[in-house]
Structures are given as structure tokens and as C-alpha cells.
Amino acid sequence: MSTPNTIPVIDLNDYLSDDKNKKQKFVDNVGAALKDVGFFALTNHGLPQDLVSEAYSISEKFFKLDEATKRKYENLEIQGQRGYTSFGREHAKDHDAPDLKEFWHVGQDLSDGHKLADVYPQNIWPKELPSFETTMKDIYQQLERCSLQILEACSLYIGEDKSLFRDMAVDGNTILRLIHYPPIPEDANPASVRAAAHEDINLITLLIDATTSGLEIMDRNGNWLPVVTPRGCIIVDSGDMLQNASNGFYKATTHRVVNPNDSRSRRFSMPFFVHARSEVPLNPIASCVAKTGGEKKYPDITAGEYLHQRLKEIGLS
Numbered sequence: 001m002s003t004p005n006t007i008p009v010i011d012l013n014d015y016l017s018d019d020k021n022k023k024q025k026f027v028d029n030v031g032a033a034l035k036d037v038g039f040f041a042l043t044n045h046g047l048p049q050d051l052v053s054e055a056y057s058i059s060e061k062f063f064k065l066d067e068a069t070k071r072k073y074e075n076l077e078i079q080g081q082r083g084y085t086s087f088g089r090e091h092a093k094d095h096d097a098p099d100l101k102e103f104w105h106v107g108q109d110l111s112d113g114h115k116l117a118d119v120y121p122q123n124i125w126p127k128e129l130p131s132f133e134t135t136m137k138d139i140y141q142q143l144e145r146c147s148l149q150i151l152e153a154c155s156l157y158i159g160e161d162k163s164l165f166r167d168m169a170v171d172g173n174t175i176l177r178l179i180h181y182p183p184i185p186e187d188a189n190p191a192s193v194r195a196a197a198h199e200d201i202n203l204i205t206l207l208i209d210a211t212t213s214g215l216e217i218m219d220r221n222g223n224w225l226p227v228v229t230p231r232g233c234i235i236v237d238s239g240d241m242l243q244n245a246s247n248g249f250y251k252a253t254t255h256r257v258v259n260p261n262d263s264r265s266r267r268f269s270m271p272f273f274v275h276a277r278s279e280v281p282l283n284p285i286a287s288c289v290a291k292t293g294g295e296k297k298y299p300d301i302t303a304g305e306y307l308h309q310r311l312k313e314i315g316l317s
Contacts, residue, residue: 006228008033008040031157034238038253041229047142063180080316083124092196093313097189106136106176140176143272168276181267195257200239201310202273207235210269218254244298247284278304
């Protein structure tokens with residue numbers, strides 16, 4: 001008998017349908033999931049499985065390179081925003097013990113002359129893996145397309161124009177993170193886990209199926225719940241930026257990645273952190289203030305200010 005799903009499962013084909021009832025069903029399901037749970041699983045997302053498999057294969061090849069080679073691609077001056085971040089550098093907010101992971105960041109690939117081309121750091125590509133660049137650019141574009149559709153649904157659910165949240169994220173400082181959780185070192189800090197309890201900072205996160213289990217979310221009663229979903233889906237969660245802009249209407253749910261029972265096993269995952277452009281205000285939206293009791297609960301702040309503050313809190317700045 002299969003284990004039942006532990007978060008809502010939502011079909012993107014409903015939103016892409018010509019049937020208005022199906023479109024509305026998608027909007028209602030997405031909105032309710034992010035309002036009440038903060039997580040859902042997306043099916044029929046259009047991301048080819050062979051592309052996902054290729055991306056994971058290339059990621060594994062990179063992380064198997066020797067330490068000196070990997071560190072050639074670590075630029076501390078850009079605070080981990082592009083390229084490689086070495087094992088143990090990042091920790092969760094309010095948790096000093098380092099996470100047991102290393103990762104690689106891919107950002108926007110904007111054309112020369114684009115108004116933001118000189119604002120974001122340039123992407124870094126490992127010379128040892130010629131297909132790395134094209135594969136990760138492809139994954140990035142596919143996930144960005146999907147994320148903008150989800151943000152449209154988030155806007156429609158609160159009674160706003162579908163462009164409200166979507167337009168915040170167009171050409172945003174969005175990051176594709178390739179994560180390697182290696183075997184647990186014997187000398188690891190006893191307080192360290194693969195990813196300590198945290199909320200994502202961004203608008204929404206799209207998480208491609210990881211290679212093994214380990215993701216858990218905290219329910220509204222403070223209990224930890226393993227995330228069980230259909231294979232091949234994308235897990236979606238709402239982050240702090242969406243929570244701020246919606247005055248808490250959409251919830252940023254605490255989650256973590258726990259250590260395995262077998263300390264020698266590895267895990268790879270691929271989250272896509274959807275960010276607004278730096279100048280975008282995340283000030284609580286009036287309609288959401290009205291829906292959440294009429295009092296503004298979150299600060300007026302730009303996405304750039306919010307990100308800079310969090311980078312300091314997690315040890316990357």
C-alpha cells in the first residue's frame with residue numbers, strides 16, 4: 001500500500017485549460033494551500049523528466065570534483081549569489097550550527113543591454129562540465145515559466161489582477177540552487193542537520209523532486225510532518241516575501257531537511273527560489289490587510305533590503 005500524500009496535490013493543467021471552472025479550481029486550490037498549509041505538490045508542470053535527470057547527473061559530477069577545483073568557483077565577494085558555496089558555510093536564521101550541505105547558484109541570464117544586466121552578478125560556469133551551462137539555463141527557464149503561472153493564481157485568489165505578484169518576479173533576482181548533502185562527517189557538530197528549521201525568504205519556492213526523502217514541514221500545531229508527494233511532481237511553498245506582501249495571508253511555513261538513518265548516504269535537491277526585483281516594495285497590500293484583521297503586521301521594505309538582511313542572518317554576508 002502506498003503512503004498517502006501529506007500536502008495538497010494540484011494539477012497545473014487545470015490552469016492551462018480553456019475551461020473557466022478548471023482555471024478557478026486551480027486558483028482556489030493554490031490559494032487555499034498557501035494560505036492554510038504553505039506547501040503543495042504540483043503535477044503536470046511540463047518539466048521533462050529527462051531534463052531533470054540530466055541536471056541531477058551533471059550536479060553529481062560537479063560535486064564529485066576535488067575540493068580545490070570546486071573552490072575555484074567560490075567568490076566570497078558576491079556573498080554566494082552565483083557559483084559554488086562550500087560545505088558548512090550557510091546556517092539557518094537563529095541557528096548557529098552550520099548546515100551539512102554544499103551548493104551551486106544559477107541566476108538570471110540577461111542579455112547585454114538589459115537594464116538589470118549590470119545589477120545582478122554574472123553567472124559562473126564550471127569549465128570541467130561543458131553541458132552544465134545549457135542544461136541549467138534550460139531548467140531555469142522552465143521553472144521560471146511555471147513560477148509566474150503560480151504567482152498569477154496567488155494574485156487572483158486575493159481578488160487582485162493576476163499581474164500583481166507575477167510582475168514583481170519578472171526578471172527578478174531568482175536563484176536556482178543545486179544542493180549536495182554529502183555523507184554526514186564523523187566530526188560534524190552534533191547540532192547540525194542537513195538543513196535546519198527555516199522559512200524561505202523569497203516569494204515562492206519550486207522544489208524539483210529530490211533524490212531521497214528527508215524534507216519535513218511543521219504543521220500549525222508545531223508537529224513535524226514528513227513530506228510525501230507523487231513522484232515527479234514539483235513541491236511549491238510560500239516564502240517570507242510573499243508573507244510580508246500579503247500581511248500574513250499567505251504563510252511561510254517552517255521546514256527542514258533531517259539527517260538520514262544511514263550516515264553514508266548522499267542527497268541531491270534542486271530548489272528554485274523565486275525573488276522579486278530588488279527595487280520592488282513588499283509593503284503589505286491593502287486588500288490583504290483588510291483580509292487579516294485590518295492592521296498592518298509586517299514592515300514596509302523592498303525586496304533588495306529584505307534579501308540583504310537575510311544574507312547576514314544566515315552567514316553568507
